[in-house]
Amino acid sequence: MGPDEYDIKRDIGIIMQNVAVFDELTVYENIYYFCSLYINDKDKIKELTEEAIRFVSLEDYTKFYPKKLSGGLLRRLNIACGIVHKPKLIILDEPTVAVDPQSRNKILEGIQQLNEQGATIIYTSHYMEEVEQICNNIAIIDKGKVVAQGSKEELKAMISIGEKITIETYQIKEEQLMMIREMPNVISATYDNNLLEIKSGRGKNNLLQVLHFMENNKIDFGKVFTQLPTLNDVFLEITGKELRD
Amino acid sequence: MVFQLYKSRLKCLFRNKENIFWSYVFPIALATLYYFAFTNLFSSNDLDTINIAYVEDVHAHSVHAHSVQDENTMDPLKDVLEAAEISEELPLFNVRYYNIEEASNALEEDEIIAYIVSGVEPKVYVNRNGLSQTIVKSFMDSYNRAAYTIQSILIKQPDALNHGLLDDVMDYKSFTTEVKNGVKPDVILVYYYALMAFCCLLAANWGLDEVVNIQGNRSNRGARINVSPIHKMKLLLINMLAAFTAHAGSIVLMLLYMIKVLDINFGDNLPQLILACFIGDIIGLFIGATIGAWVNKSSSVQGAISTSIVMVGSFLSGMMFVDMKYLIAKNAPILSYINPVNLVSDSFYSLYYYDNFERFYMNITILVIMAVVLGVASYLGLRRKTYASI
Numbered sequence: 001m002g003p004d005e006y007d008i009k010r011d012i013g014i015i016m017q018n019v020a021v022f023d024e025l026t027v028y029e030n031i032y033y034f035c036s037l038y039i040n041d042k043d044k045i046k047e048l049t050e051e052a053i054r055f056v057s058l059e060d061y062t063k064f065y066p067k068k069l070s071g072g073l074l075r076r077l078n079i080a081c082g083i084v085h086k087p088k089l090i091i092l093d094e095p096t097v098a099v100d101p102q103s104r105n106k107i108l109e110g111i112q113q114l115n116e117q118g119a120t121i122i123y124t125s126h127y128m129e130e131v132e133q134i135c136n137n138i139a140i141i142d143k144g145k146v147v148a149q150g151s152k153e154e155l156k157a158m159i160s161i162g163e164k165i166t167i168e169t170y171q172i173k174e175e176q177l178m179m180i181r182e183m184p185n186v187i188s189a190t191y192d193n194n195l196l197e198i199k200s201g202r203g204k205n206n207l208l209q210v211l212h213f214m215e216n217n218k219i220d221f222g223k224v225f226t227q228l229p230t231l232n233d234v235f236l237e238i239t240g241k242e243l244r245d
Numbered sequence: 246m247v248f249q250l251y252k253s254r255l256k257c258l259f260r261n262k263e264n265i266f267w268s269y270v271f272p273i274a275l276a277t278l279y280y281f282a283f284t285n286l287f288s289s290n291d292l293d294t295i296n297i298a299y300v301e302d303v304h305a306h307s308v309h310a311h312s313v314q315d316e317n318t319m320d321p322l323k324d325v326l327e328a329a330e331i332s333e334e335l336p337l338f339n340v341r342y343y344n345i346e347e348a349s350n351a352l353e354e355d356e357i358i359a360y361i362v363s364g365v366e367p368k369v370y371v372n373r374n375g376l377s378q379t380i381v382k383s384f385m386d387s388y389n390r391a392a393y394t395i396q397s398i399l400i401k402q403p404d405a406l407n408h409g410l411l412d413d414v415m416d417y418k419s420f421t422t423e424v425k426n427g428v429k430p431d432v433i434l435v436y437y438y439a440l441m442a443f444c445c446l447l448a449a450n451w452g453l454d455e456v457v458n459i460q461g462n463r464s465n466r467g468a469r470i471n472v473s474p475i476h477k478m479k480l481l482l483i484n485m486l487a488a489f490t491a492h493a494g495s496i497v498l499m500l501l502y503m504i505k506v507l508d509i510n511f512g513d514n515l516p517q518l519i520l521a522c523f524i525g526d527i528i529g530l531f532i533g534a535t536i537g538a539w540v541n542k543s544s545s546v547q548g549a550i551s552t553s554i555v556m557v558g559s560f561l562s563g564m565m566f567v568d569m570k571y572l573i574a575k576n577a578p579i580l581s582y583i584n585p586v587n588l589v590s591d592s593f594y595s596l597y598y599y600d601n602f603e604r605f606y607m608n609i610t611i612l613v614i615m616a617v618v619l620g621v622a623s624y625l626g627l628r629r630k631t632y633a634s635i
Contacts, residue, residue, distance in 0.1 A: 006474035014472050020465035022253075024260035029253060036249040037473035037480075045249065081469070 010038055013087030013119075017094045019078045021066050028053065028062040031080050038085035052084040055110060072103025079107060083114060090114060091122045096130060108134055128231035138231070142239040152231060159237040161187060161229045162202035165210060168222035169196050176217055183209060196221075247483055250475075254487035264451065268495040272444040273502050279440060280507045283433045292331050295377045298341045298348040298360035299323060320363050325388060337384070361385065434597060435590070437509060439564035442589035445496055445525030446558060449551040451488040452533025455481065456623065457544055460537075478624065485530055489523075492530070496522045512597040517605060521596070524612045525589035529555070531619035532585070538626025558586035588612050 021030045032049045039045050053059055056076035066074060075095055083090055092111065096104045112134055115121050125131055131138055132152055139149040148155055172191055180189040180198060185206055187199045200206040207226055214221050258264060301320065329337035343351060348360035352372050359371045359381040369385050371378040398405050457463045459481050461471035470480065500522065503509045511518055536551050561584050563570030570587065573580050581587050588608045595604035 006476075009472060009474040012472060014469065016465055016468060018465045020469040022257050022466065024257040025253065029256065033250070033253040034469065034473070036246050036253070037470065037475045040246045042249065 010085070011088040013082045013085065013090045015079050015082035015090070015092045015095050017097060019066070019074050021074075021077055021081055023066050026063050026065055027058055027069070027077055027080075030066070030077060031084050034081040035084040048084050048086065052080040055083070055113075056080045057106060070100075070103075072099045072106075075099050075103060075107060079110065083119075087119065089120045089122070091124075093124045094126065095123075096125070096127065104130075128235055132231045140235060140238055148234070148238050155231065155234045156229050159229060159234050160201055161199050161233055161237065163200050163205065163207075164227040164229060164233070165198040165200070165207055166225040166227070167196045167198075167210070167214070168194060168224070169214070169219055170194055172196055172219055176219065180210065180213065183213070246475075247479075250480065250483045251487050254484050255491060258451070258487060258491040264454075264491075267450070268444070268447060268492055269498060272440065272447075272495065272499045275440055276437070276499060276503050276507060279433075279436055280509075283436060292335075292380075294331070294336050294339050295359075295381060296339045296341070296357045297326070297381060298343045298351055298357045299326060300343055300345050300348045300360055300362045302362050302364045321392075322361070322363055322367055322388065326361070329384065337380075434509075434511075435563050435567050435570060435594065437503065437511075438590040438593040439559060439562045439567075439570070439586070441496070441499065441522065441593060442525055442562060442586045443555065443559040443564050444499060445522055445589055446529040446532070446555045446586050448488070448492040448526045448529030449533035449536070449555055450548060451492055452485065452530035453537045453544075453547055453551050454533070455484045455488050455530075456534045456537030456627065457547070459484065460627070463544065477627065481534075481627070485534070488530055489526055493523055493526050496526060511593070514596040517596050517602070518593060521589055521592040521605070521609065521612075524609060524616065525585070527616050528585045528589070528612055528619070531616055531623060534623035535619045535626065538623045555586065558584045562587035562590045564590075582611060585612065585615060588615075 022033065025033060028049065031052050032045060035045045035048050035052070039048065053062060056079055058073065058076055058080065061069060061073060061077075064073075066077065069077060075097075079092075079095055082092075090111075095111075096107055099107065108130060111121055111123065115134075121134075123131065123135055136151060137149070138152060138155055139146045140155070141147065148158060150158075177189055177191055177196075180186060180196075183206065185201045185204045187201055189196065189198045191197075198206065198210060207224075211224070213219075299322070323340070326338050326340045327336075331337050341351070341357065343360065345362065348357070348370075351357045352360055352370065358375075358377045359369050361381075362368045362370070366389065367385060369382055371381070457467070459467055459470060459477060461468045471477065497519070500511075500519070504511060532554060533551050536547050536554075540547050540550060542550075560566070561569060561573050561580060564586075570581075570590075573584075573587070581591070588611055592605050592608040592612075595608065596602075599605070
């Protein structure tokens, strides 16, 4: 897309990771300003500005300057500035970084709402649970390249882990842990912070086998959880566990 | 849309405390400082009569018995000292007649500023430096030069006294002429002109901000603006217009303050004066814009370059040292014509001192050409920029 593709640009909204607003303008004035970069009609700008304020629930802060807003409110203002002109394609780059849970929830709900209203959303994030919650087509990008792509189910099917069992216990020994690791279909078994975590491969379920082992070896245990693999597991398995820059 | 964007940009500029301080408060503070520092610098009102002592060196008279000075007559230095005056009512010296010991004691106790020991070559004794001491010294230097001249002439032509020698020697002629009807040359105005030109050119920092704000790789806002469907140059022009409006306001305010509060007389050509200010403003904005578009360094480095250009230009135009303006004009005149601060201050100067606008319009024409060149340079600099990734 060239810099002069104004018709295409008009349909795109970008919400950057860093908050991109004017410190000298109030919440209302900031949203109004960015709307006036897209819309000519004064009444229409006013109407869209008010709508965007309602959308991000900033009605009580319209006269506040950005420096007076909390991190969550600032993120919501950033989003309002990006979507005020009602774009058809919205690109969000980590919009929930350093945001409190309530604001994060509000932002995610808003994004889903925009999608329901017909906008296509491209959402970039390192928070896999958010991606799992709101995205229906996911691409994992590592070192600038798409390494996996598909729905969350499709991505989960790409990895070896089928199930994750977590057991609360206080008395497991190293040799017992070794025996668990040798069970068929077990990929890994770790014990940390009184939690035994067993990852098993696809196909055969290991829960009963593990519980029998605990009972036979007289290992007391408390709560037991089983979990299907998460996108986090998918991400780690596909991209590896080494630290990134 | 254009007006909405212009209005929003104006709000941003007027709410930026740093900008407002440097463009609105700082120039007024500087003008006030100049006013208190310079107003009485060249006025004789605050000169007081200086207490001095005259010591007659009897020994000197006997040794120089054959000098042209007659021993029986009064030493002419006494008369000259008595006759010197600051104004008609105010003598320059209050002369006391002491012997050498009394004079020395009086000097020690600060009763007198200096004492003069008579003789063929009278000597001045002071015990510290200062304006009054310098006046006494300068006065005596002049006296010695005149005495030596008379002496030399009388040796060759003893009857010269009868042909008006004294009148000729004492007749000081000034070769400085006033160039405008009734306008008294005022060196202090050069400082004010340089200050005004400096303030106009301070708009460079505003121009720089506007260009930085609009570049996608320089600020987050710039990135957001670049993905919007507005033409970048159109937005830059709107922002520059807002910056010009806000900065020109600071110049008008400073001008009003200097005329109404400090009571500085800038002559009768106020519209032309304001025109020169506005063109100086535009030049300043474009200098900043060109730096922003072409200097590929951090904002702080760009800011430092912009401020340095304005400061050096102001120095060369005489803002800190008034003789610099004349030194440059005499030794490196080309610098006078490429230094925008000097061109702006010289425009003010020519309005005040010349009774035609020839020099003023010459300066304005050079400034307009400069503005066009800088405007085109900043446009080309911004146009060539593309962003692979924002």
